Amino acid sequence: MKLSRTEWIGMFVEIAGVLAYLIILFAIAFLFARQ
């Protein structure tokens, strides 16, 4: 089950995309908490 370079990058893209989305949601929670 060896992963090629493209597959590693694909996996990283998925994780990075989800992390970015969670950071946006955290920023929204932060904005509401400040009010």
Added chain:
Amino acid sequence: MTISSPKIISYYTGFIVLGTSALMIIPVITAVCQAEWEPLFDFIISMGIAASLGFLLILFGRDVKSHPDRVQWKHGFAVAALAWIILMLICAMPYLLSGHSKSYLDACFDVMSGFTTTGLVLTQDLDHLSISLNMWRHMLTFIGGQGMVVLALSFIVKEGSGAYKFYVGEGKDIALVPNVKGTARIIWKISLIYLLFGTFVFWIAGLIIGLQPVSAFFHALYMFESSWSTGGFAPNTQNIMYYHSLLYESVAMVIFIIGSFNFGLHYAIWQGKRKEFIRNIEIQSFAVTSFLGCVLGIAALSKTGLYPDAISMFRRVVFNILSAHTTTGLGSVYAQQFAQQWGDAGILIMVIVMLIGGSACSTAGGFKGLRVGIVFKGIMRDIKKLIRCERSMKVDKFHYMKDIVLEDSVIRSSALIIMCYIALFTIGTVLGTFCGYSMADSAFEAASATGNVGLTIGVTTPAMPAVLKIYYIIAMYLGRLEFLSVFALIGLVIAGVKKVCKKYLA
């Protein structure tokens, strides 16, 4: 030579049952390593019964071996539907023998909850479960997420023996490569790579929060299996709250969101088609509905003052809404807090996102973002038609791995499945109210069972009426197999009964 449908169904179901009995070797090894002798015998007894039944089923349908080309679509659907019922009955045995289930019905409930990646629990004294039984619970949810039939296709069933029909019967209809066995193997490759990666990250997080290395490993493995399969089981009564850790919850969130993605999407991105991540209709649908759900949830709950800072808002509101939307069911608040603190707005948001669910051909449940996206595009198309010049001709498309023309038949079939889910949810809600629960509690729990979520508002307990337990088992089962396979099985049973009646009454 004519081969009857029961023989074909029996033959392939036998292989799946036999495969499941072989899987029990993992908890058996765990029990030996951990010196858990009573659970060891529970598993050996269950394994023996499962293997015997598997052999009997194969023996009954042995004529099929020389005629694998006789498999029709109805058989594929019926095998998937029947295998899930038989496996529920078999896999419940270790639960019952352990003494942690009040009755066989409760044990079956927990197994169906695991297989369908729901996560509702009736097992008692969860904190004192043996390691081997915990391993079995989480294995079931992990395998259920990928699909038992998919597993069987990977290793047991021969290519060309109508394999694609079994695969579709389990609600996974995307062909990653022309060869269906290859598709099943790709699904397992993606899941196993993430299993290694996710378990390692959870293990590190466990060490950081102070767990012992061995304990951290088992917790990491269980929590990964639960998160990736959008299952919602945990080795403790307190679920993810046991860890008291933002880091642990964040790792879980990343894994369950990725786990709720379509295997076709994973494969496309892993093949270098990164734009798919933005263009795919399911991702667009998930991004819009989950974002709206989270913002509305934060707005509604920020007024109450329950969660005064951004971190508690993120850990309680965003976590639970995403857990509900991806149909995971890991909960970072207690059941009673939903009922008493979240209010009607919070519960309504949870019910809606639980019903929408994750992606098609993934480990998630619900009526899926794909269908929501298609129906939404269909509505927009009709509105545009009214506005456009009558003579203008425009072909509407949506992107799902490739550009697909938005035809009426696609919109109709998506709308029909959504209607089936809503009917199942409505019946569950009405039944809950008849059993004496409030409207909000009944709706929450019915949405959780129908959408294969697993969050509870306090209805699911060993003390709840048996009729409700049976209904939730049916709802989890129908929701997971997306109706068609079960309808095919019922159709075949009715046809068989009619045939027998004609034979003996004529």
